Amino acid sequence: xxxxxxxxQYWHLILVMLLPARYVKWLxxxxxxxxxxxxxxxxxxxxxxxxxxxxxxxxxxxxxxxxVPGQMLALRSSKQFQYMADLRYPLFxxxxxxxxxxxxxxxxxxxxxxxxxxxxYSIFALTTMALTCAAVLFAVVGSYIQTAQGFVPxxxxxxxxxxxxxxxxxxxxxxxxxxxxxxxWLGMFVWWVRWQPQKYLINFMxxxxxxxxxxxxxxxxxxxxxxxxxxxxxAGSLLxxxxxxxxxxxxxxxxxxxxxxxxxxxxxxxxxxxxxxxASMMVSIYVFIYICIRGGIIFQSFFRNLYRLWINSSxxxxxILTYIERRYxxxxxxxxxxxxxxxxxxxxxxxxxxxxxxKGAYVLFIGFLFSSLAFYVGLLVYIKSAxxxxxxxxxxxxxxxxxxxxxxxxxxxxxxxxxHEHASYLWFSGALLMLTLLGRVxxxxxxxxxxFYGVKN
Amino acid sequence: MSACVSLKNLQRQxxxxxxxxxxxxxxxxxxxxxxxxxNGAGKTTLLETILGFxxxxxxxxxxxxxxxxxxxxxxxxxxxFVPQQDELLPSLTGGDHLKLFKSFRPRWNQSLxxxxxxxxxxPMTIPTGKMSVGxxxxxxxxxxxxxEPELLILDEPVASLDPIARRQFLQQLVDIAADxxxxxxxxxxxxxxxxxxxxxVWMLREGAFAYQGGLDELKESVARVTLLAAEKFPExxxxxxxxxxxxxxxxxxxxxxxxxxxxEQQLTNQFAAQIDVQYxxxxxxxLEMNP
Numbered sequence: 001x002x003x004x005x006x007x008x009q010y011w012h013l014i015l016v017m018l019l020p021a022r023y024v025k026w027l028x029x030x031x032x033x034x035x036x037x038x039x040x041x042x043x044x045x046x047x048x049x050x051x052x053x054x055x056x057x058x059x060x061x062x063x064x065x066x067x068v069p070g071q072m073l074a075l076r077s078s079k080q081f082q083y084m085a086d087l088r089y090p091l092f093x094x095x096x097x098x099x100x101x102x103x104x105x106x107x108x109x110x111x112x113x114x115x116x117x118x119x120x121y122s123i124f125a126l127t128t129m130a131l132t133c134a135a136v137l138f139a140v141v142g143s144y145i146q147t148a149q150g151f152v153p154x155x156x157x158x159x160x161x162x163x164x165x166x167x168x169x170x171x172x173x174x175x176x177x178x179x180x181x182x183x184x185w186l187g188m189f190v191w192w193v194r195w196q197p198q199k200y201l202i203n204f205m206x207x208x209x210x211x212x213x214x215x216x217x218x219x220x221x222x223x224x225x226x227x228x229x230x231x232x233x234x235a236g237s238l239l240x241x242x243x244x245x246x247x248x249x250x251x252x253x254x255x256x257x258x259x260x261x262x263x264x265x266x267x268x269x270x271x272x273x274x275x276x277x278x279a280s281m282m283v284s285i286y287v288f289i290y291i292c293i294r295g296g297i298i299f300q301s302f303f304r305n306l307y308r309l310w311i312n313s314s315x316x317x318x319x320i321l322t323y324i325e326r327r328y329x330x331x332x333x334x335x336x337x338x339x340x341x342x343x344x345x346x347x348x349x350x351x352x353x354x355x356x357x358x359k360g361a362y363v364l365f366i367g368f369l370f371s372s373l374a375f376y377v378g379l380l381v382y383i384k385s386a387x388x389x390x391x392x393x394x395x396x397x398x399x400x401x402x403x404x405x406x407x408x409x410x411x412x413x414x415x416x417x418x419x420h421e422h423a424s425y426l427w428f429s430g431a432l433l434m435l436t437l438l439g440r441v442x443x444x445x446x447x448x449x450x451x452f453y454g455v456k457n
Numbered sequence: 458m459s460a461c462v463s464l465k466n467l468q469r470q471x472x473x474x475x476x477x478x479x480x481x482x483x484x485x486x487x488x489x490x491x492x493x494x495x496n497g498a499g500k501t502t503l504l505e506t507i508l509g510f511x512x513x514x515x516x517x518x519x520x521x522x523x524x525x526x527x528x529x530x531x532x533x534x535x536x537x538f539v540p541q542q543d544e545l546l547p548s549l550t551g552g553d554h555l556k557l558f559k560s561f562r563p564r565w566n567q568s569l570x571x572x573x574x575x576x577x578x579x580p581m582t583i584p585t586g587k588m589s590v591g592x593x594x595x596x597x598x599x600x601x602x603x604x605e606p607e608l609l610i611l612d613e614p615v616a617s618l619d620p621i622a623r624r625q626f627l628q629q630l631v632d633i634a635a636d637x638x639x640x641x642x643x644x645x646x647x648x649x650x651x652x653x654x655x656x657x658v659w660m661l662r663e664g665a666f667a668y669q670g671g672l673d674e675l676k677e678s679v680a681r682v683t684l685l686a687a688e689k690f691p692e693x694x695x696x697x698x699x700x701x702x703x704x705x706x707x708x709x710x711x712x713x714x715x716x717x718x719x720x721e722q723q724l725t726n727q728f729a730a731q732i733d734v735q736y737x738x739x740x741x742x743x744l745e746m747n748p
Contacts, residue, residue, distance in 0.1 A: 078544035078546075079510060079544050083533050083537075084562075085533070086529075203547070206548035206586070208586045
């Protein structure tokens, strides 16, 4: 093939690798639209637009950097593309070129910021090594366990924290950084050329939202299947999408508890690096978010499976409402209680009462109120939107973020201890309780004419 | 004429489960082969082994005399492949896919592409992740046809197509079949489609060929015979090539492969019975051979 043909192939592959989704293309266009006038204005002494453009360009290359490993794996593992051409070498060299350019661009930006007059060479070497490490991990981990890719940033973050006290930008380390980088790329090359994909590894980040949610639901279902056991009731199991038996509950909660503790350990490891009052704040936010997420997960199952109750249970419409309320709050409480008990013990014996009793109780209470309100808002979304899952996933976060905004404004959870100063705490929780009750009244008033739907994505 | 595909004692095992056992076959240019079999019979495994995606546990699979697992780019350019479930990139549009594939294909029939895009109503500006399964299937078939491959392998290509699209696709296969330099292997569950386009049938049962040969020969060789005798038949009859039997008192319904007039004479003489011979449709043959 002639040079023009090869260039044409590389050009199309670069487009597919680096700009695979419309949102990335639009971000690229927008970044250029800010950068170009920014550069002109900078020439006349106005630098703010250029800084803004640089920030967008960093966002763009980081986004592309997240997409590239997934695209590599998808192109290499697709049987259709395998029969189009042997893409191993072009994909590798495009990835290598992209990450080299990305680290060069990041290093220039960091050097221009010039906070402590670091040398460009040490920044470049360190950035290249860090990016190479992340890129290689993304690709290799993703090829074996795709869902584990999410843990790569966490791992890199832990590495960074571990090295926090060493002089990372010392000129003496430059040689080691380049050596590690070269070894990582060499290892990656050998692995990449020899790797035989077993199945098509779709790039989750390029999926449409509805498909992504469907896949996520499948993953959750696969995990819950592991914790299955004999169901207690048909209606309860159909509604939750998992067995509602005590044995299954024990297995699930044990898994949840382990997950909770692992994340708590990570939080505490991180909290050691920051002042004690900040650590207390972080732990209370963590417990609060954990409760909200648990409530959200339970409700999502209910949302998807609600229509099954109509045909598979003996309940009337209004009885179904009473039943799902009872089940939701029962499942929420039975999910929070074991975690709360373990946390109380850890807080007292291992953390020296990092979170005071009153504050801890308030965190649980406010988390419970958030989940209750979200339940009724979710039911309203179900009725009004013909069970649109996409809308649910927009409205609930917006409502929660709005409420969290009010909490920030009132200094709740990270402000004064409610044991001493509790006016805003009472106002906020009182208002939240009122909203929840109003939501319930509203739902109940329109529930008798509810249509049951198979959930749309 | 040299074979595009040759399989010799091909075997494939997955953790002690034997999926393919001792497959021998050749595919010559001009042949349109329908691969039939129940779910789990090993059709996809056979097609993927022919294409070199996985290594045989024993025996060999060759494409134009080359080991299928070692073929280079030049050989791949002679093949078009449509997997059972498409493996397209979800964020790319149909147009993006065509541009990318075109850049890697030395041969590309743009007029065929334009014609099929218009006839099959394949959207060119929608990301494939937002297309329906049928639309993605059509795009996959188009990507496999555009470079006019000498060997076309399709794994259940019509499973997600509506009847109109299926007819259009079959017409395209008929056109390909008219070119004597090209060969097609396609697996399907829609047996009526096979009768329209295929000239050869491979019937796979539990990882081995239950039948391998011409379609017409198959239809002529399988017969269902109804016997009405004055006396009761024994509970079970034992004949060579008898694949199915239903016996009720003095009536027997027997299905034979390799049916011949001599066998008819033999049955008449043996049971002193009234005999009625019925040749079967391919669907009935499939059901008889896969009880």
